[in-house]
Amino acid sequence: MKIQAISTGKVKITQNWRLAQGSGFKRLMNTLLDNEFTAWLPIYVWLIEHPEGLILIDTGIPAEANKRIWFPPFMPLLQRAATFEMTPEEEIGPQLQQSGFAPADVRWVILTHLHQDHDGGLHYFPQAEFIVSQTEWAAATGLKGRMNGYLNQRWPEWFQPTLINFEPPSYESFAGHHTLTNAGDVHLLPTPGHSPGHMSIIVEDGNVSFFFAGDASYTEELLLAEKPDGIGPEPQKQQETHQRILAYAAQKPTVYLPSHDPEAQKRLANRAAVLTNKNAASIWGGDVSSRWAEAGVSPVAL
């Protein structure tokens, strides 16, 4: 299965946004008032050429995000703590055309969550079926959604996604799941914490699971450290999500692909799986270090 990483522009956030400092209200203030920023981070959209149809995971940001005014006036601190940079050609529509596809070719657009750097290209896909978790939709719509920082006034009028409830039975280490494809190889999973109804997507390809993590963690390193970010409403839930993902990665070779991880594209190209002390032995058994060398990847220190 061919999978492409497409970066729709780039973003800088405060260091304390990337990695939480403190707890409660103080944590949020630390995030918004921090003067130290990350390097430029990618904003990945993932294109999966599945035999049952093209799947797009998230839609990136629009070029308007360059303008400060793009953020609503009641979000001044958010304006301060995040900066975007992109050109109109970097929007998802033009980039898909560059890859030889028309937006109308996309069958499913799965949104990991409805934050502004994931829902900024909805307007390109009026023909697609959008998929959002029921919990995320409830958090993001209406006035309450706007007060929570969702830019729902910018969504196209026709935007009416298929809503997913993650009913039991559980799937591996996850509390529930929804299988999207008839082939049974694309699974949607609840991964709350960064946002109330955040979801991740597993695509099984041979003996490897590609794990599209959205913002469940900003990097693989933060997943391994089980560290929450500085903005999500439920940091404890985010840590529980990390533990569930790591438990999954202990059972199956899992290529972990967050939206803003500068190393994600390389890991996709190399099919480089999450390596933990917990999972290395169960995946490969026995002599772990030689198998790491064989796979051309370095062990991740825990």
Ligand SMILES: [Zn+2]
């Ligand atoms: Zn987000």
